[in-house]
Amino acid sequence: MRTEPGKPKKTTALQTWQEMLAFLRLNHSELVRNWFDQLQIKDFDRGYVTIVPANPTQYTYLQNQCIGAFSEAAQAVTGRLVAVTFERPGLMGENHYSLAPLDQLMLNEENVFGNFVVGPCNKLANAASIAVAREPGKRYNPLFIFGSVGLGKTHLLQAICHEIHQHRSEANIIYISSETFVNHFVEAVEMGTVHEFRCRYRSSDVLVIDDVQFLANKDASQEEFFHTFNCLYQAQKQIVLSSDRPPNEIETLTERLISRFSWGLVSGIDKPCYETRMAIIRKKAKLKGLELPEDVVSFLARAIESNTRELEGAITKLQGLAMLDGQGVTMELAQQVVPEPRIVNWDLSIDQIVETVTRHFNVKVTELQSKRRTKTITLPRQICMYLARKLTRRSLEEIGGHFGGRDHSTVLHATKTIAALIETDLNLRANIESIAKSLTGNRLA
Ligand code: ADP
Ligand code: MG
Numbered sequence: 001m002r003t004e005p006g007k008p009k010k011t012t013a014l015q016t017w018q019e020m021l022a023f024l025r026l027n028h029s030e031l032v033r034n035w036f037d038q039l040q041i042k043d044f045d046r047g048y049v050t051i052v053p054a055n056p057t058q059y060t061y062l063q064n065q066c067i068g069a070f071s072e073a074a075q076a077v078t079g080r081l082v083a084v085t086f087e088r089p090g091l092m093g094e095n096h097y098s099l100a101p102l103d104q105l106m107l108n109e110e111n112v113f114g115n116f117v118v119g120p121c122n123k124l125a126n127a128a129s130i131a132v133a134r135e136p137g138k139r140y141n142p143l144f145i146f147g148s149v150g151l152g153k154t155h156l157l158q159a160i161c162h163e164i165h166q167h168r169s170e171a172n173i174i175y176i177s178s179e180t181f182v183n184h185f186v187e188a189v190e191m192g193t194v195h196e197f198r199c200r201y202r203s204s205d206v207l208v209i210d211d212v213q214f215l216a217n218k219d220a221s222q223e224e225f226f227h228t229f230n231c232l233y234q235a236q237k238q239i240v241l242s243s244d245r246p247p248n249e250i251e252t253l254t255e256r257l258i259s260r261f262s263w264g265l266v267s268g269i270d271k272p273c274y275e276t277r278m279a280i281i282r283k284k285a286k287l288k289g290l291e292l293p294e295d296v297v298s299f300l301a302r303a304i305e306s307n308t309r310e311l312e313g314a315i316t317k318l319q320g321l322a323m324l325d326g327q328g329v330t331m332e333l334a335q336q337v338v339p340e341p342r343i344v345n346w347d348l349s350i351d352q353i354v355e356t357v358t359r360h361f362n363v364k365v366t367e368l369q370s371k372r373r374t375k376t377i378t379l380p381r382q383i384c385m386y387l388a389r390k391l392t393r394r395s396l397e398e399i400g401g402h403f404g405g406r407d408h409s410t411v412l413h414a415t416k417t418i419a420a421l422i423e424t425d426l427n428l429r430a431n432i433e434s435i436a437k438s439l440t441g442n443r444l445a
Contacts, residue, residue: 284312
């Protein structure tokens with residue numbers, strides 16, 4: 001399916017789009033959404049490619065986030081310098097201070113409760129979100145969800161919006177990031193439209209603000225938000241907030257906001273455990289219509305520990321690779337999509353490293369452990385220490401212990417020395433990479 005640049009070929013619009021999609025899944029997995037499958041393409045042979053979104057939400061998303069990636073994909077698969085445009089659906093609201101229909105909230109359709117995997121790490125936050133969505137303004141007000149990046153805060157916040165909208169379509173819901181709130185406010189001050197700004201935010205029934213940590217250091221916006229908060233709270237309107245840390249750890253947030261944020265319920269999301277990661281992978285694959293063998297599911301769950309967004313990116317990439325191959329997903333493909341620095345073989349022992357290195361450099365294990373300092377011995381010894389740091393979870397002390405009871409500073413020094421050497425000595429670098437590869441089956445990160 002790859003085409004050399006400059007060699008146009010005759011294909012149908014559908015084929016072109018499918019190849020573009022495979023390209024996007026491989027190279028821009030973070031942008032790809034499930035509904036991309038249903039996008040239409042037309043006019044692809046007149047110097048530009050027109051993509052037809054199904055609704056204004058899709059249009060806004062494509063227009064704001066995807067122009068660059070789509071152009072790149074179109075050029076890669078057609079081999080020509082083509083431009084991408086997105087056809088604008090009719091009936092778009094022009095003025096963003098007017099009341100937004102749900103379509104303009106830029107919610108991701110997949111961020112609903114049904115797609116959220118519940119585990120010990122997020123049980124409370126999930127239950128509280130459902131309670132709030134069922135009875136906005138009554139149960140936990142405000143609801144404050146915190147947790148580090150990629151753990152599902154935005155997913156829960158948007159699920160609340162979807163759920164409320166479904167049962168109370170008349171409710172005026174505002175979902176924005178605090179950054180957008182700040183930008184709107186600054187713009188309103190500059191344009192002299194602060195009054196409209198206030199009406200807009202204070203007339204909402206549900207105000208959902210994502211990533212409130214961006215309010216830190218924005219004094220005037222904090223002040224404005226404080227009044228918006230009070231106004232909505234007194235009218236028993238629901239407020240939902242998220243942040244990457246709990247309220248009292250957001251520096252330079254005024255005390256009165258910290259205390260208000262804690263009036264309702266503050267609930268944290270932790271990193272998902274292994275079983276939850278497995279369930280999330282299965283769920284995401286199913287949503288994308290991708291079949292994953294069980295060994296691939298557990299491989300990915302083990303390899304990507306901390307961040308669900310990365311898990312999702314890996315699955316999207318896998319889908320792209322599988323499509324290129326025209327075959328199903330295999331372990332081999334899966335190994336290609338795991339982010340490099342995490343390729344660490346935790347089961348590897350220092351003995352295995354020593355054995356491979358000594359064989360490679362033709363020295364004896366006892367020599368490595370001796371006090372000898374000739375270069376033929378020092379270098380392999382330092383390489384062992386370097387690789388042990390890179391490829392195992394052993395501490396500096398443990399590693400030092402393996403080489404005649406050397407202390408942690410020796411190991412640190414060895415690691416730095418080798419890291420510096422391989423910057424310039426490409427021969428040595430190739431040697432070390434080949435050792436690492438034979439130890440792990442993968443390239444050294
Ligand atoms: P955050 O806002 O906390 O940085 P997001 O809500 O954007 O994280 O989540 C990142 C990605 O991971 C999203 O695609 C989201 O759907 C997914 N995700 C996170 N947690 C879960 C979960 N428990 N179940 C299903 N998907 C999840
Ligand atoms: Mg988020």
